[in-house]
Amino acid sequence: xxxxxxxxxxQYIPRDSLIHNLDPRIKILSCxxxxxxxxxxxxxxxxxxxxxxxxxxxxxxxxxPKFVFRGLRPLLFIIIFxxxxxxxxxxxxxxxxxxxxKITREGLVKGLLISFRLFILILTTSLLTLATSPIxxxxxxxxxxxxxxxxGIPAHEIAMMMTIALRFIPTLLEETEKIMKAQISRGADFExxxxxxxxxNLIPILIPLFVNAFRRADExxxxxxxxxxxxGEGRTHYRELKIKKTxxxxxxxTIVITITVSVMF
Amino acid sequence: MFIHLENIxxxxxxxxxxxxxxxxxxxxxxxxxxxxxxxxxxGCGKTTLIQHFNxxxxxxxxxxxxxxVDLNKKGVNLRLVRQKIGLVFQYPENQLFEETIxxxxxxxxxxxxxxxxxxxxxxxxxxxxxxxDYNLYIERSPFSLSGGEMRRVALASILSIRPKxxxxxxxxxxxxxxxxxxxxxxIKKVHYNFGITVVLVSHNMEMVAxxxxxxxxxxRGEIILDDTPRExxxxxxxxxxxxxxxxxxxxxxxxxxxxxxxxxxTGVLTVDDAESEVLKKVKKTIKRQMLKECNL
Numbered sequence: 001x002x003x004x005x006x007x008x009x010x011q012y013i014p015r016d017s018l019i020h021n022l023d024p025r026i027k028i029l030s031c032x033x034x035x036x037x038x039x040x041x042x043x044x045x046x047x048x049x050x051x052x053x054x055x056x057x058x059x060x061x062x063x064x065p066k067f068v069f070r071g072l073r074p075l076l077f078i079i080i081f082x083x084x085x086x087x088x089x090x091x092x093x094x095x096x097x098x099x100x101x102k103i104t105r106e107g108l109v110k111g112l113l114i115s116f117r118l119f120i121l122i123l124t125t126s127l128l129t130l131a132t133s134p135i136x137x138x139x140x141x142x143x144x145x146x147x148x149x150x151x152g153i154p155a156h157e158i159a160m161m162m163t164i165a166l167r168f169i170p171t172l173l174e175e176t177e178k179i180m181k182a183q184i185s186r187g188a189d190f191e192x193x194x195x196x197x198x199x200x201n202l203i204p205i206l207i208p209l210f211v212n213a214f215r216r217a218d219e220x221x222x223x224x225x226x227x228x229x230x231x232g233e234g235r236t237h238y239r240e241l242k243i244k245k246t247x248x249x250x251x252x253x254t255i256v257i258t259i260t261v262s263v264m265f
Numbered sequence: 266m267f268i269h270l271e272n273i274x275x276x277x278x279x280x281x282x283x284x285x286x287x288x289x290x291x292x293x294x295x296x297x298x299x300x301x302x303x304x305x306x307x308g309c310g311k312t313t314l315i316q317h318f319n320x321x322x323x324x325x326x327x328x329x330x331x332x333x334v335d336l337n338k339k340g341v342n343l344r345l346v347r348q349k350i351g352l353v354f355q356y357p358e359n360q361l362f363e364e365t366i367x368x369x370x371x372x373x374x375x376x377x378x379x380x381x382x383x384x385x386x387x388x389x390x391x392x393x394x395x396x397x398d399y400n401l402y403i404e405r406s407p408f409s410l411s412g413g414e415m416r417r418v419a420l421a422s423i424l425s426i427r428p429k430x431x432x433x434x435x436x437x438x439x440x441x442x443x444x445x446x447x448x449x450x451x452i453k454k455v456h457y458n459f460g461i462t463v464v465l466v467s468h469n470m471e472m473v474a475x476x477x478x479x480x481x482x483x484x485r486g487e488i489i490l491d492d493t494p495r496e497x498x499x500x501x502x503x504x505x506x507x508x509x510x511x512x513x514x515x516x517x518x519x520x521x522x523x524x525x526x527x528x529x530x531t532g533v534l535t536v537d538d539a540e541s542e543v544l545k546k547v548k549k550t551i552k553r554q555m556l557k558e559c560n561l
Contacts, residue, residue: 178354183360184347185347186372187348187373187376188376204362204372211359
């Protein structure tokens with residue numbers, strides 16, 4: 001059960017801050033601008049500016065940095081892995097040699113740049129999901145996608161599926177834990193044996209989980225139909241998204257920073 | 266002494282912003298052969314407490330001994346403990362997964378590494394304990410059964426590991442009256458015929474009143490009452506109401522009679538008890554009246 005405790009989905013942390021109160025569309029677009037920018041920059045100073053911009057946003061959001069940096073944990077391995085690959089695999093001026101392995105200056109620079117890139121990328125997206133409730137996030141996505149309705153993108157349906165999926169992640173996790181405990185009480189063992197045995201031992205968890213998930217999906221569909229749900233056409237929103245002055249200012253600030261950074265560095 | 270709990274405290278998500286204290290300083294002793302009811306309002310910590318009994322949860326502080334063995338000491342084989350203490354979760358039918366009922370009930374014994382012959386014997390025995398006909402049921406899929414039958418199969422799949430103690434979390438929740446009665450009578454049978462210690466977790470007063478011999482009442486992570494149901498319903502009716510539990514309907518009825526000035530015993534648990542108690546009083550009054558009339 002220790003496995004489950006480390007996963008934090010639906011990690012929204014409610015606070016009253018400037019970042020939290022921004023329009024979700026603005027937040028998503030700003031994040032996109034930063035992410036695109038991350039792949040255009042080729043100098044450290046650019047990452048420094050962009051990194052500090054993200055860090056300042058974290059401070060403004062009042063979310064404890066501990067939670068933001070926790071998002072890094074699962075990807076730390078990938079970051080270190082890419083760093084090492086770049087260190088040893090890039091041709092160029094050798095600065096350190098260990099047997100047949102050699103570290104080059106170019107490799108060091110390239111590795112660090114890519115590490116920074118991944119680092120800031122994760123921080124930005126973590127901040128987005130930490131400071132935006134899932135509901136308003138999918139709301140924002142729906143509105144942004146509905147721009148592409150004319151080429152046949154079912155914006156509302158996509159957003160509804162995302163909302164439902166997000167809604168049921170904690171439920172499924174809770175249920176997995178319960179079923180695990182129940183099967184452990186019946187004598188199942190999940191913590192020993194080789195990888196094949198472990199995979200086989202998952203059957204007593206997966207089958208009840210799927211059976212229950214299908215049953216729940218069925219019930220949800222019936223409940224939605226009973227409430228006359230009929231898709232996105234003509235559907236109004238309980239909370240209308242409105243662009244405020246702060247939204248515009250924030251967006252302009254982000255765009256100015258990203259454009260300057262990508263032009264200068 | 267079978268299970269011994271010493272100053273057990275348990276906190277969910279310790280050190281997180283959503284930290285909640287679920288158990289506060291629980292001290293408890295359970296002997297072999299007891300029939301215990303554990304009642305309390307939703308969210309009072311009942312389920313959390315029973316998960317400590319077989320080591321599914323580790324207390325934040327405090328000690329648990331099962332047959333004298335400290336569960337939290339390094340190197341303790343928890344699988345052996347779980348074999349002694351069978352825990353039946355709420356809605357156990359949601360954990361069924363095998364293709365046939367035979368395989369389902371055989372899962373536990375198979376995990377114990379028993380030979381096939383012994384496994385078959387245990388499946389027969391367990392199905393008999395829950396009143397399911399071996400030949401009729403073993404080939405069927407557990408998913409083709411009714412809710413009550415599924416629950417009995419789930420119960421059998423715990424009984425087949427031959428636990429010394431059986432803990433049941435809300436075993437009658439969501440069952441129709443018939444399914445409820447059959448599950449309850451099977452639990453009683455398991456206790457009286459096979460001598461298995463039973464802990465019944467519930468918030469249904471009627472059910473615990475008519476079945477258990479010792480009653481534990483929990484409130485906000487603490488055990489506030491620990492006595493026979495008769496004593497608790499007679500003397501602590503007010504405490505029960507205060508923690509949002511209330512009394513069994515017959516007991517409440519007797520308390521109301523008493524409040525109206527009728528001198529009745531309020532520790533009744535079943536309708537039959539109440540009937541004989543009321544009759545006794547009525548007969549006395551009639552007798553007195555008859556004597557009066559005779560004197561005239």
